[in-house]
Amino acid sequence: MIGALITSVMVVMVWSWLYRHNIFFSFAEHTIVGIAAGYAMAVGIGNLQKLAYEPIVKGTDYSLLFPIVFGVLLFSRFSRVGSWLASYPLALIIGTGTGVAMRVIIDAQVVRQIIATIPLLAKPVGLDLFNGVIIVVTLVTTVVFFLYSAEHKGLVGRAARIGKFAVFVVLGNLYGSAISTRIGHVAGQMVVLLIESAPVSFGIVAIAVAAILVDILRRRSKQ
């Protein structure tokens, strides 16, 4: 009951922005940002306690002191004098992350794609040859389109033109998918509001609609 009430009120407060910016939207916005930050901090402290503090206190793993010290050094960014100290843990985090990803990225995102395309051209079944040719042509021409060291004239110009259309097709696809994604968000929120939080939400929606109508009438009478 209380959960449904809070959910409905927050959803309606956020959606009230669609009418115009107002104090209820700002309240909901700041509340959500505050809760998200507080939650992330609580999870972080919980992790620190579970993964580092307890093993150190129990004396099972003193090596965990090193990551804790490195973690504390990140906060030196707030000091004018010692901010340079933060660059060491930062370098370690970025370096490790990049190294872990890079060891397989060429295989996963380049080699496997090439291996998957070769059979389409070498041993085509059905529309494979058509798909394979499209993949190769659009790949090469799109790379040419982004090649700025050669002037886009003659053969390079024609290839770049095809590449430009390939980029348009991808962007169109992404735009369509983005619309579908956003509508999905609206529908998901509507399910939360009208199904999961019903019947409490109906009263909240009615109050919000009434408030908007009153505001419209009030603004018209002022004009």
Add this chain to the structure above:
Amino acid sequence: MRALERIDRRIIYLTLIVIVAIMTLTPAGLPLLISRETRLAYDTIEKLPAGAQILYSLDLDIMGWLQGGPQAIAFLQHLLNRPLKIVLIGWRPDSEFLILKTLTSVDLKGKKYGVDYVNLGFVAGGETAMAGFAADLRKVVRTDYGGTNLDEIPMMKTITSAKDFSLVVCPNTGEPGALGFIRQWRIPYNVPIITSQPPMTVPEFVPHVQAGTLVAALPAIRSSAEYELLIKKPGLGIAAQDAVSLGTLALLAFIVIGNIGTVWASKSGANRK
């Protein structure tokens, strides 16, 4: 015609909200066909041998839950319907309570905690931790979500690394998610991966499906409606499906109307000159 170009945005929002609300409350029952990808994901789980160990990695945030939530629930329900061992985990802070929310939304089918499934909660460290978990999970995770040592959990005694898993199921938005699993689990350890994504990021994963590094990349919410049909448990996916379909159509109609207005305005402007 010029008015078409300048429709008040509030009219568009209101129309959209009204359509989505009506379709949510009274679904039109539009026909729903099971796509090849959804069927493939379903069949892959169906064909797993009894006792197979599955990593269920819920990598959603709150925003992503609105779309990915129904698919996450449908995936877990399907896994619980079968005699499998499930390890639940998440690599994003929100995963922690979304795993609990998912667990309360499914029928556990009498499965016992610690014997048939275990919840490891959120694991910090992104893709680096994912790689470490794959190599030796006890170096990254020492206890389950409740603080019980992994060695005291019966199910975890036979699980030490990625090699012990038969499949990764990953409802996902953002990093590290499915891309991290492809790089750190599929390529080095050959563990098959099924993921669901928001429609916007599905095109990014299609080449991986074609290359065989992903079994399927399902577009939530549509796929969740299909999946709920397959597992015969209607849920939020089916409830939202008609709203998504007709809401998208309404927006497309507004795009067409706006473009007609723009073309008309530019033509009439050119004629005047």
